[in-house]
Amino acid sequence: MNAIEVKNLTVVFDSQKILDNISFQIDEGSFTAVIGPNGSGKTTLFRTILGLIPFSGEIKIFSQSIKSEKVKKLIGYVAQHFTFDQTxxxxxxxxxxxxxxxxxxxxxxxxxxxxxxxxxxxxxxxxxxxxxxxxxxxxxxxxxxxxxxPRILLLDEAAAGIDIVGQKEFYHIIKHLNEEHKTTILTVSHEVNFVHSYSQRILCLNKKLFCDGLVKEVLNEKNLIKLYGEYSLHRFHHHEEDSLPHFHHHEEDSLPHFHHHG
Known part of the structure; x- marks a missing residue:
C-alpha cells in the first residue's frame, strides 16, 4: 500500500517554481531519503506534504487527501531547525x-x-x-x-550538526523504528554515506525529480553530477572541510563508497 502518493506536484512562490511537476509514491514501511543541493525544494516538499503550503497537483496519505485533519495525525515531523530558550x-x-x-x-x-x-x-x-x-x-x-x-515520520535534516558517532546512533534508532514498528520514514540528508547505509530508496531532487530508485541503482557518480553539478566530484575528493561526503569508487564493488573526513 502507498503511504504517500504525490502526483504532478507544483509549488510556486513569487512566480518562481520551487517544485516542478513532481510525481512519486512511497511504500508503507519503507525508508526513503531525499537528497539535493541547498534550495532544491526538499523542505518545501515536506511542508507541502504536511499541508502547510499551497500547491497544484495531488497528494494523498494512505489514499486520503492531506486536507483531512485525521490524515495529518498520521504524520510525525522533525523540522530542520529548532530553537528555544535554553534557560x-x-x-x-x-x-x-x-x-x-x-x-x-x-x-x-x-x-x-x-x-x-x-x-x-x-x-x-x-x-x-x-x-x-x-x-x-x-x-x-x-x-x-x-x-x-504516527505511521509516517518526516525528518528534515534531523541529524544535522551532530558528530559522526552521534549521527550513526541517530540513524540506527530511526532504522529500528522503521523495522520494528513499520513506520514509513522519509528523511532529507546531505550525508550520503548514511543515506547509503540506512535507506532503501533515494529521491534526487532539484526542483524537478532527477532520479528515483533503489540506493544501489541510483547512487552513483553520474546522478550525483547531474544533481549537484560537475563541481561535485571535485568537492567530494578534495574539500575536507566541506559538509558533503567524500565519494570514492572501489573497482571491486559495483556500489559507491562514501567517506566523510572530519
Missing part, C-alpha cells in the same frame, strides 16, 4: 508533556515513557531540556514526533 525551566519529560496536554495524565505519561524508551533517552527524562547535548535534543524531538504513534 526554559522544563525537563525533557515536561517538554514532551506540553505536546500531550489534551490527553489524560496517565495516558500521556505512558506515551512519554514509551517514546523515551524507543529513542533510548529515558535516562534523560528528568534533565533540564537546556542541559542535554545536541544529539540528545534531536532524539527528544523525534520522541515528540512519535508521541501519537
Amino acid at each position: 526554559f525551566p522544563v525537563t525533557v519529560a515536561e517538554f514532551l508533556y506540553l505536546n500531550l496536554a489534551k490527553e489524560n495524565r496517565k495516558s500521556a505519561q505512558r506515551n512519554i515513557k514509551h517514546a523515551l524508551e524507543e529513542l533510548d533517552i529515558d535516562k534523560f527524562s528528568n534533565k533540564k531540556i537546556g542541559e542535554i547535548s545536541g544529539g540528545q535534543l534531536q532524539r527528544v524531538l523525534v520522541a515528540r514526533a512519535i508521541l501519537n504513534t
Whole structure:
C-alpha cells in the first residue's frame, strides 16, 4: 500500500517554481531519503506534504487527501531547525508533556515513557531540556514526533550538526523504528554515506525529480553530477572541510563508497 502518493506536484512562490511537476509514491514501511543541493525544494516538499503550503497537483496519505485533519495525525515531523530558550525551566519529560496536554495524565505519561524508551533517552527524562547535548535534543524531538504513534515520520535534516558517532546512533534508532514498528520514514540528508547505509530508496531532487530508485541503482557518480553539478566530484575528493561526503569508487564493488573526513 502507498503511504504517500504525490502526483504532478507544483509549488510556486513569487512566480518562481520551487517544485516542478513532481510525481512519486512511497511504500508503507519503507525508508526513503531525499537528497539535493541547498534550495532544491526538499523542505518545501515536506511542508507541502504536511499541508502547510499551497500547491497544484495531488497528494494523498494512505489514499486520503492531506486536507483531512485525521490524515495529518498520521504524520510525525522533525523540522530542520529548532530553537528555544535554553534557560526554559522544563525537563525533557515536561517538554514532551506540553505536546500531550489534551490527553489524560496517565495516558500521556505512558506515551512519554514509551517514546523515551524507543529513542533510548529515558535516562534523560528528568534533565533540564537546556542541559542535554545536541544529539540528545534531536532524539527528544523525534520522541515528540512519535508521541501519537504516527505511521509516517518526516525528518528534515534531523541529524544535522551532530558528530559522526552521534549521527550513526541517530540513524540506527530511526532504522529500528522503521523495522520494528513499520513506520514509513522519509528523511532529507546531505550525508550520503548514511543515506547509503540506512535507506532503501533515494529521491534526487532539484526542483524537478532527477532520479528515483533503489540506493544501489541510483547512487552513483553520474546522478550525483547531474544533481549537484560537475563541481561535485571535485568537492567530494578534495574539500575536507566541506559538509558533503567524500565519494570514492572501489573497482571491486559495483556500489559507491562514501567517506566523510572530519
